[in-house]
Amino acid sequence: MKLISWNVNGIRAVHKKGLFLPFIEKYKPDVLCLQETKAERGQAAIDLPEYEEYWNSAKKKGYSGTAIFVKKDIPVHWVMFGFPDEIYKDFGFENDGYGDPNEEGRIIAVELDDFYVVTSYTPNAKPDLSRLKLRHEQWDPAFLAYMKQLEEDKPVIFCGDLNVAHTPDDLANPKDNEGEHGFTMEEREGINAMIKVGFVDTFRLFTNGNGHYSWWSHWANARERNVGWRIDYFFISRALREKVVKAQILSNVTGSDHCPVTLELEYSKE
Numbered sequence: 318m319k320l321i322s323w324n325v326n327g328i329r330a331v332h333k334k335g336l337f338l339p340f341i342e343k344y345k346p347d348v349l350c351l352q353e354t355k356a357e358r359g360q361a362a363i364d365l366p367e368y369e370e371y372w373n374s375a376k377k378k379g380y381s382g383t384a385i386f387v388k389k390d391i392p393v394h395w396v397m398f399g400f401p402d403e404i405y406k407d408f409g410f411e412n413d414g415y416g417d418p419n420e421e422g423r424i425i426a427v428e429l430d431d432f433y434v435v436t437s438y439t440p441n442a443k444p445d446l447s448r449l450k451l452r453h454e455q456w457d458p459a460f461l462a463y464m465k466q467l468e469e470d471k472p473v474i475f476c477g478d479l480n481v482a483h484t485p486d487d488l489a490n491p492k493d494n495e496g497e498h499g500f501t502m503e504e505r506e507g508i509n510a511m512i513k514v515g516f517v518d519t520f521r522l523f524t525n526g527n528g529h530y531s532w533w534s535h536w537a538n539a540r541e542r543n544v545g546w547r548i549d550y551f552f553i554s555r556a557l558r559e560k561v562v563k564a565q566i567l568s569n570v571t572g573s574d575h576c577p578v579t580l581e582l583e584y585s586k587e
Contacts, residue, residue: 401463
């Protein structure tokens with residue numbers, strides 16, 4: 318099974334450039350997870366009859382949003398948009414001045430036969446770190462609690478734009494960005510907590526070192542010079558470790574300031 322995650326930074330813009338459907342045709346994902354769709358279902362004239370589509374759009378038009386497309390020959394047993402009510406209440410979410418994070422279309426979970434797939438567009442801490450408290454004290458621990466809750470039933474795959482570079486190897490200029498949004502100790506602790514309870518960063522099963530990035534600034538030809546950040550991930554439950562075949566970053570795919578990341582694993586549809 319091939320799973321792909323991509324922050325498209327506006328699915329209508331990528332489709333208008335003529336890049337989205339050729340991407341699907343070339344890579345043929347069984348499950349496609351999108352972040353920052355900035356659209357509601359039907360706003361982009363995309364015809365993908367072989368997929369079931371699940372959209373979680375922000376209440377604010379043209380903002381945030383996620384989607385999951387699943388091949389129709391793969392049964393989907395359950396779908397959840399956003400945090401479950403009990404987790405949302407437990408972690409005391411509220412409007413933080415930017416909005417209610419559970420109304421920003423940031424999470425979708427689907428249950429397949431053997432595991433859950435969850436896509437997340439994690440809130441950005443902001444250049445002035447004005448959303449860091451939400452991120453560190455509420456979002457990251459709530460998301461981890463949700464993944465652990467799902468894992469009690471069956472293994473979990475979660476992916477998306479997590480808006481943090483985990484280690485100095487995950488960005489081109491770690492010293493210059495120490496303490497900046499996306500590379501604060503608080504944000505990095507969120508990833509550490511995931512790994513501590515057993516979730517596995519699949520890309521690092523195959524590739525070590527720096528130079529491997531999934532997001533680049535629009536400034537100063539950063540992408541051409543590969544001055545980027547790895548902030549898009551596929552994590553899995555430890556129970557799925559032996560089924561992982563490949564995990565890659567598709568840095569050649571254009572259309573967004575992010576590129577897709579992939580996960581391939583052994584899977585039987587029977």
